[in-house]
Amino acid sequence: MDAEAERATTPASPILTGLAIAYVLGVLAITLLPAPWPAATAESPGGVLSIANWLDPDTWTHGSVPEFALNILLFVPIGLIAVRFLRSWWLRILGPLALTFMIESLQLPLPDRISDPRDIVANMVGALIGILAMWVVLAYRRDRESDPDRVALH
Secondary structure, eight states, rough: OOHHHHHHOEEEEEEEHHHHHHHHHHHHHHSOOSSSOOOOOOOOHOOOHHOOHOOHHHHSSSSSHHHHHHHHHHHHHHHHHHHHOOOSSSHHHHHHHHHOOOOOOOHOOOTTTTHHHHHHHHHHHHHEEEEEHHHHHHHHHHHEEEEEETOOOO
16 A cells, blocks of 8 residues: 555544644634724625636736735635545535635635635646645655655755
8 A cells, every 4th residue: 555545544533633623723714704904995796606707818817916825825725634534636626625615715705814715726826736736745755765865966
């Protein structure tokens, strides 16, 4: 059995599970509870549920670069969590996508939150970075386990 298959069948420790749950709950709190700052821009009607917002060039050319970067960073651990707790690679991608789409949809009626397609893209970039990082780590571990005498990078 390779390292990834073994890891997938080994239950996560209660501490790791608790940390993962706490992180996801923290992301939900950060994104759904009242914001401690005023919203910088007005939400387009329909938010992420409007095809027009996805096709509008202003959606992709306006917006805060630091906020975009923070959304990426916020979801890198979500990608790591997805790899650890979801067995299928499709679920590891669809899980974070469903989470970010749920968050953005729930933000629609909230007066101090903005549902924005850019957030879904940023969150998925972050999740994919986390998934890729975990994939590299697992590949490295699998390689090391298959040839323990192999010398690592010099």
